[in-house]
Amino acid sequence: MAARIHKIRHDDETRAKIQTSQLINRLTDHALSDLKLEPTQIRAIEILLKKTLPDLTNVELSGQTEHDVTVTQYHRVIVDPRNPNGESVPAVVVAVEV
Numbered sequence: 001m002a003a004r005i006h007k008i009r010h011d012d013e014t015r016a017k018i019q020t021s022q023l024i025n026r027l028t029d030h031a032l033s034d035l036k037l038e039p040t041q042i043r044a045i046e047i048l049l050k051k052t053l054p055d056l057t058n059v060e061l062s063g064q065t066e067h068d069v070t071v072t073q074y075h076r077v078i079v080d081p082r083n084p085n086g087e088s089v090p091a092v093v094v095a096v097e098v
Contacts, residue, residue, distance in 0.1 A: 020052040 008017070023045050029035040030042070037045075 015050055020049065059098055 026035070026037070027042070027045055030037045
């Protein structure tokens with residue numbers, strides 16, 4: 001294959017997003033397939049993800065508002081594309097209470 005004439009140069013933020021995506025892919029493969037990870041590898045991935053992904057802990061909103069606040073609940077489901085039955089694996093449920 002010929003070399004690229006114009007090399008792609010990613011900034012630091014884009015590189016960090018790519019690395020985070022690769023870590024998530026490894027954990028997903030570990031959870032949904034036969035990829036075996038050692039406990040130390042899983043712990044290292046967890047530590048690195050805590051540095052790059054926002055923590056989805058409870059957040060309390062306070063203060064006065066001029067408008068009504070709408071409460072919305074999001075439900076994210078990760079679906080394994082290799083699963084012929086189309087079964088899903090629940091990933092994260094985020095609820096905002098006011």
